[in-house]
Amino acid sequence: MNMKPTHNFEKDISNCGLTGFISTSGTLVEGSVIIKSIALMYDRGNGLGGGFAAYGIYPDYPDYFAFHLMYENSMAQQLTEEYLEQFFFIEQQEDIPTRRTPAIVNPPSFKRYFIKPMETPEYKEAIEFQNMTDEDIIVSHVMRINLEIEGAFVVSSGKNMGAFKGVGYPEDIAEFFRLEEYQGHIWTAHNRFPTNTPGWWGGAHPFTLLDWSIVHNGEISSYGINKRYLEMYGYLCTMLTDTEVVTYMLDLLIRKHGLTPELASLALAAPFWDMIDTLPTDERELLTAIRQVYGSGLLNGPFAILFASNEGLIGLNDRVKLRPLVCATKGDFVYMASEEAAIREICPSPDRVWSPRGGEPVIARLQNGAV
Amino acid sequence: MKIDAKGVYYRELNQKIREAVAGGAESIELMNVNGQYFIGDGINRPVTITIHGVPGNDLGAFMNGATIIVKENGQDNIGNTMNAGKVVVHGHAGDVLGYGMRGGRVHILKDVGYRVGIHMKSFDENKPVLIAGGKAGDFFGEYMAGGVLILLGMYTDDPEKPKHGFRFGTGMHGGVIYIRGAVDETKLSREVGIFPVTQEDQQELEGYLKDFCKDFRLDLKEVLSEPFIKVLPKSKRPSK
Numbered sequence: 001m002n003m004k005p006t007h008n009f010e011k012d013i014s015n016c017g018l019t020g021f022i023s024t025s026g027t028l029v030e031g032s033v034i035i036k037s038i039a040l041m042y043d044r045g046n047g048l049g050g051g052f053a054a055y056g057i058y059p060d061y062p063d064y065f066a067f068h069l070m071y072e073n074s075m076a077q078q079l080t081e082e083y084l085e086q087f088f089f090i091e092q093q094e095d096i097p098t099r100r101t102p103a104i105v106n107p108p109s110f111k112r113y114f115i116k117p118m119e120t121p122e123y124k125e126a127i128e129f130q131n132m133t134d135e136d137i138i139v140s141h142v143m144r145i146n147l148e149i150e151g152a153f154v155v156s157s158g159k160n161m162g163a164f165k166g167v168g169y170p171e172d173i174a175e176f177f178r179l180e181e182y183q184g185h186i187w188t189a190h191n192r193f194p195t196n197t198p199g200w201w202g203g204a205h206p207f208t209l210l211d212w213s214i215v216h217n218g219e220i221s222s223y224g225i226n227k228r229y230l231e232m233y234g235y236l237c238t239m240l241t242d243t244e245v246v247t248y249m250l251d252l253l254i255r256k257h258g259l260t261p262e263l264a265s266l267a268l269a270a271p272f273w274d275m276i277d278t279l280p281t282d283e284r285e286l287l288t289a290i291r292q293v294y295g296s297g298l299l300n301g302p303f304a305i306l307f308a309s310n311e312g313l314i315g316l317n318d319r320v321k322l323r324p325l326v327c328a329t330k331g332d333f334v335y336m337a338s339e340e341a342a343i344r345e346i347c348p349s350p351d352r353v354w355s356p357r358g359g360e361p362v363i364a365r366l367q368n369g370a371v
Numbered sequence: 372m373k374i375d376a377k378g379v380y381y382r383e384l385n386q387k388i389r390e391a392v393a394g395g396a397e398s399i400e401l402m403n404v405n406g407q408y409f410i411g412d413g414i415n416r417p418v419t420i421t422i423h424g425v426p427g428n429d430l431g432a433f434m435n436g437a438t439i440i441v442k443e444n445g446q447d448n449i450g451n452t453m454n455a456g457k458v459v460v461h462g463h464a465g466d467v468l469g470y471g472m473r474g475g476r477v478h479i480l481k482d483v484g485y486r487v488g489i490h491m492k493s494f495d496e497n498k499p500v501l502i503a504g505g506k507a508g509d510f511f512g513e514y515m516a517g518g519v520l521i522l523l524g525m526y527t528d529d530p531e532k533p534k535h536g537f538r539f540g541t542g543m544h545g546g547v548i549y550i551r552g553a554v555d556e557t558k559l560s561r562e563v564g565i566f567p568v569t570q571e572d573q574q575e576l577e578g579y580l581k582d583f584c585k586d587f588r589l590d591l592k593e594v595l596s597e598p599f600i601k602v603l604p605k606s607k608r609p610s611k
Contacts, residue, residue, distance in 0.1 A: 040405065040406050041406070043381070043408065275537065278557065320485075320509065320510070320538075321466065321484075321485045321508065321509065324446075324466060326465070339427065339428070339446055339447075340406075340425050340444055340465075341405045341406025341425045341427055342406065344405055344406075344424075345405055345406070353444065353463075354482075354528065354529060355466075355482075355484050355508070357508065357509075357536070358485070358509065
């Protein structure tokens, strides 16, 4: 019998890949390490997005907000720089060093600015009478630049950290941004396989705000309700993809509302009601309250995310674990990745390797005074 | 024969393996494997492939008669739609093991992840058996339609962790799950129930465990020192 194949068996494997690590004692690690880890998961992406977040890379400007800006045209740059000069004291500004590589097609231009809010009358009004902090002011400026200046996007805006991302495989993006020249104590990376939103430079991961950065594998089907909820608090979604809401949600829950990262994780990946019902009274009341207050903050759909800040690195799965996440420790290092092999590639014999439960955050904090 | 897999892209590695199999190799040893997908996929000859390192996802998918021995940990989707043969993992393994498995054996020494044994099935003499020596995540035996799943809860890196997760047997409508010791009834899905192990069951079970213990050089007596219970679907209708 002649058995002809009925279809093409050469299937593209569709996933996203993520990886990250932290030295909790603040040891600086070269960019080449994270590149090696994410490059192992080459087949989890398709060349339409790669990116990195790095912490501890700007020790010379620890007190300045490091604004990484992406410009699609020179008018965007001119307008943004006029805007920044109007509201900020600019300690230093420079092109983000890049190198031309054949793999990266038609890149936008990138600049970085180390800045502090200027004491304008507007600033004084906000601080003295509107109860705002410097961070609140930064957030509102980031939103305004992204929304109002066409072709300008704030890629990152935290202190002593930065995001580097674009269209390409992550190792190509790393080469473009000369990432091997940086040293950091927290690194995350992402290999993108965009499924239902465009693959463009601003849509690559990580998504950031202040020093928050998120890399995400999955799909947030609650994007609409999350976005509308965030708009009430002044967060505007301008990046055309779902992951952005996670960044703003964490800023709202942790920085603004003062939730611990543990509680914020329980709001994003809340246990099911039937499981809450089986808990002891205290826990049941707490989780009921969180689900009631943050119903619009719940992330529906499959996800594995890594979120980093100057405080540490956190890994979180959706509550039924529809995306992979593996963690490992070695000495003061904590690793988190989509595949164990991505960890083994840079840490061949970890002390411990495990898969966290769905909805249960893995939290690795930087030790006090480490940086 | 030995193949050094260090830094070799998965397609190239699998091509080398298939060439070796086609050339009549009886046993193949893969050195320095790390993350390469699809090892042993579709191989339909009784060859033994020993893997040093952590193999990537979909290990032994569609495999039809070969034996794979992993000396360290495994990742996700091991034994996906496997027909016959055996996969032995001397460490832990990830999620979605034995997905739609139709025959053969998967032996994991330590812990396994979520959705293990999802939609395993059996027909006539084809009866897949998946044994996990450690603990399991949620949705153990999800949508299971046939075959045998065995959970020992003995060999784990995390003694604090419960033996199995929530939603145990969700959508199960065929096959059988054996658990060493007790099962947490609050975590069983409503379509399954607990049944005693009959003498006939015990005999069959001991056969499977003997093979498992042989692979890992474990003491069968110790494994059998605690009684097993059986979890079965209450109905054969999948969506009742």
